[in-house]
Amino acid sequence: MPSRKKTSMFASAFCTCVSSFVVICVVLATPQWVSSEVRFSRTGTAVTVSLTYGLFSGTCEQFVDAGLQVSKTTFQVSEALSSSSSSSSRSLVVATIVVLVLALLSSLLSAGFTCTNAVSNPYQTFLGPIGVYTWNSLCGVLTLTAMILFPVNVEGNSLSEELAHSCSGSLQEHLGSKHNYGYSYWIMLLILLLNIASLIIIYFYDHARYSKKKEQERPIENAPKDVILF
DSSP, X not given: OOOHHHHHHHHHHHHHHHHHXXXXXXXXXXXXXXXXXXXXXXXXXXXXXXXXXXXXXXXXXXXXTTSOBOOOEEEEHHHHHHTSSOSHHHHHHHHHHHHHHHHHHHHHHHHHHHHHHHHOOOSSGGGTHHHHHHHHHHHHHHHHHHHHHHHIIIIISOHHHHHHHHHSSSOOSEEEEEEEEOHHXXXXXXXXXXXXXXXXXXXXXXXXXXXXHHHHHHHHHHSOHHHHHO
C-alpha cells in the first residue's frame, strides 16, 4: 500500500486531472469560441452579419444600415463550410477538434495514472510519475496547439467571412471584420494551469522521495570502512 503522503499528493493530482477533463468537455460543447461582426456591401447599402460560433454550431443575425434586423438563425459549422469553396478552413476546424479530443484522452489517461498511484504502488516505471509527466505534458501541448489553430483559422483563413456568406445571400464586397474571443476559447488557459499544477504536485512528491532515498543511503556511505567490512 502507498504511504499516506503519496496517497494525498496523487489524489490532489487526480483532482486536477479530472478538472482538466471536465473543462475540455466544456470547451468542446459550448459555442462561445468567438463573436464576429462582418461588414459587407449590398446594392446601395451595407450589411453587418453578427456571428457567434464554436467548433460545431453557432448563431448569426444581420443588421442593415437602414435599421432593419433579420431574425437570428442557427447554423452548423460543418454544413456551412461544406458549401464553401475553401477547404482549408474546414480542415483546420477538423484539426482543432481532433487535437482537443486527443487532449481529452490524455487528461483521462493522466487521471487514471494518478488514481492508480494513489491506491497502489505499480511496479512498472512508466505507470508511476513518469507516466503522469508524459500525459500531462501531452495534454498541455495539445491544448496550446488548439489555442493556436483556431485564431489562425479565424484571422488567416477568414473563417467568419465564409460562415457569414452561408448565413446570408447576395453579399458582395467585404468591408471589414471584428473578432472577440469568448469564454469557450479563453478557459483553455485553465486547462494549461491545471496541467501545470498536476506536474508541480508530482514533481514535489518525486523530489521528496528522491531526497528521502538519498538520506537513507548517506549513513552507509559515511560509515567507517572497518564497520562496513564487519
